[in-house]
Amino acid sequence: MAKTDILDKKPGDAGIRKQIVLPFRKSLQISLQSLRVRFFRNCVTVMTLVLAVAFLAFVLISSDLATGILNSNMPGCRMMLSKAGFDLPEGATSVGSSAKDRWIVILSLLVCTVGIVNAQLMSVTERFREIGTMKCLGALDSFVLRLFLLEAAMQGLAGAILGGLLGGLGALLAGLLRFGLAAAMHMPLAQVLASLGLAALVGMALSLIGVFYPALVAARMQPVEAMRAEE
Amino acid sequence: MASSHTIVRVSGVTKTFRMGRHEVQALRGVDLEIKAGEYISIMGPSGSGKSTLFNMIGGLDKPTEGKVFIDEVDIAQLDAYELAWLRNRKIGYIFQTFNLIQVMTALENVTLPMTFGGMSQDDAVEKGIELLKLVGLEGRHNHKPQELSGGQQQRVAVARSLANSPAIILADEPTGNLDLSTGAEIIELLRVLSAERGVTIITATHDYKMLNVSDRVIWIVDGRIDRIENRADLDIQVGEIKREEARA
Ligand SMILES: Nc1ncnc2c1ncn2[C@@H]1O[C@H](COP(=O)(O)OP(=O)(O)O)[C@@H](O)[C@H]1O
Ligand SMILES: [Mg+2]
Numbered sequence: 001m002a003k004t005d006i007l008d009k010k011p012g013d014a015g016i017r018k019q020i021v022l023p024f025r026k027s028l029q030i031s032l033q034s035l036r037v038r039f040f041r042n043c044v045t046v047m048t049l050v051l052a053v054a055f056l057a058f059v060l061i062s063s064d065l066a067t068g069i070l071n072s073n074m075p076g077c078r079m080m081l082s083k084a085g086f087d088l089p090e091g092a093t094s095v096g097s098s099a100k101d102r103w104i105v106i107l108s109l110l111v112c113t114v115g116i117v118n119a120q121l122m123s124v125t126e127r128f129r130e131i132g133t134m135k136c137l138g139a140l141d142s143f144v145l146r147l148f149l150l151e152a153a154m155q156g157l158a159g160a161i162l163g164g165l166l167g168g169l170g171a172l173l174a175g176l177l178r179f180g181l182a183a184a185m186h187m188p189l190a191q192v193l194a195s196l197g198l199a200a201l202v203g204m205a206l207s208l209i210g211v212f213y214p215a216l217v218a219a220r221m222q223p224v225e226a227m228r229a230e231e
Numbered sequence: 232m233a234s235s236h237t238i239v240r241v242s243g244v245t246k247t248f249r250m251g252r253h254e255v256q257a258l259r260g261v262d263l264e265i266k267a268g269e270y271i272s273i274m275g276p277s278g279s280g281k282s283t284l285f286n287m288i289g290g291l292d293k294p295t296e297g298k299v300f301i302d303e304v305d306i307a308q309l310d311a312y313e314l315a316w317l318r319n320r321k322i323g324y325i326f327q328t329f330n331l332i333q334v335m336t337a338l339e340n341v342t343l344p345m346t347f348g349g350m351s352q353d354d355a356v357e358k359g360i361e362l363l364k365l366v367g368l369e370g371r372h373n374h375k376p377q378e379l380s381g382g383q384q385q386r387v388a389v390a391r392s393l394a395n396s397p398a399i400i401l402a403d404e405p406t407g408n409l410d411l412s413t414g415a416e417i418i419e420l421l422r423v424l425s426a427e428r429g430v431t432i433i434t435a436t437h438d439y440k441m442l443n444v445s446d447r448v449i450w451i452v453d454g455r456i457d458r459i460e461n462r463a464d465l466d467i468q469v470g471e472i473k474r475e476e477a478r479a
Contacts, residue, residue, distance in 0.1 A: 019316055019319075019320070019348065019349055020312060020315045020316055020319060020347055020348070020349070021346075021347065021348075021349050022346065022347060023346070026346055026352075030335075033334050033335070034334050037333075037334040129330065130332050130333070130334075132330075133330045133331075133332060134332070134343075135315075135318070136289075136291060136318055136324045136330075137318065137319060137324075137343055137344040137347060137391070137394075138315045138316065138318045138319020138320070138344055138347040138348065139315065139347060140311060140312065140315050141311065143347075222291065222292050222293070223291045223292075223318075224286045224291045224292045225292075227326075227330065
């Protein structure tokens, strides 16, 4: 047998680094596969995100619409707004959400964060063995982290899009009901889009934050620790 | 094997597990040399430290004291990349519980180490199919682990361990979860690999069927090497082993 050239390369040799890879396409494929296999549970996780994003989008866009009405200078617009329950100090040029609304949004986001962190923690811990196995096969810590972050990003994206749509449409509908067509006519489009974007971003961030810490811990484990941890 | 350089050297390795206030000494000073191409069985009762030693040799866990050299390189000196490279290219692992990735098909399990090793998708698929054929799993490429029997899963694991043509195959109780005849098939598979490809095979086991194919048997008792026997000695002592088997 020929002498095996095991580790002939000296430590620090750049050649070795290039030899362990996980192409992005392959990571994406593995992440999608994992998501598909646990489809039902992922739907539940995504629903939590959808609710958080929808609620946030609803509140933000509702006040955007109200601001639009206010700035339209229609006769009687101030009365319409205060009848609809918006706080309007004298001389205000934009309609903020009320303190109560803000509290409800913050609380709902907190509840969602806890839910998401919990869901992602479970999804990482139940896969310790898989993580350990991958590391035995030569996966770097960063591969493991990347796979989980990709999954979370895809969940976050789905949650953000669905939640944004749901919250945005809901706010528009509520606006039409309260103010009639004026709500649509005086809609500040740029602001509404910005609000949608913000809500979607928050949803995405929640998903990533939830997965980051457990995935980091799992990725850094010695392979045997990870494989044993589940038992 | 003609050249027979030392491929694995274990020197003064101890391993202590701390569990709260308790300390468990799983290994109490192991010295060992394994030559390239050897078929080694590490035998001993359960709890004697076989898996712990297996993990040390495979670079899957760190010894408390002592050193492990693979091809005379101290693996404690390797950084994360080099360690990953060692696990990916130079060592193939086989576990008692198969440890296939459940969400992947047989073929994807076998090709994953090749992907990590930088092989192109087409080449990996081609080699993966070839390896599955070698272990007798033609036509099962697209089966998920749950759709395969224990023996078939272990065959996939054997194929996966060969993915990057490693110099060493480490097998921790590869037959532990298999029935007698399936276990014998896996042992035969390992024997053929050792004979035809010159792969160094190190198994931890308490399966006496393994004795017939081993070049050397290392008996571990209570975290220490009790004795090392060559195949020649083994033939003489078969009677004694049979007696021990009867006692166990
Ligand atoms: N992670 C661990 N934590 C604590 N004790 C351990 C751990 N792993 C192994 N041990 C102990 O070390 C000893 C040897 O275990 P092991 O190497 O698994 O034996 P074998 O594989 O020969 O059955 C046992 O007493 C076991 O309880
Ligand atoms: Mg064991």
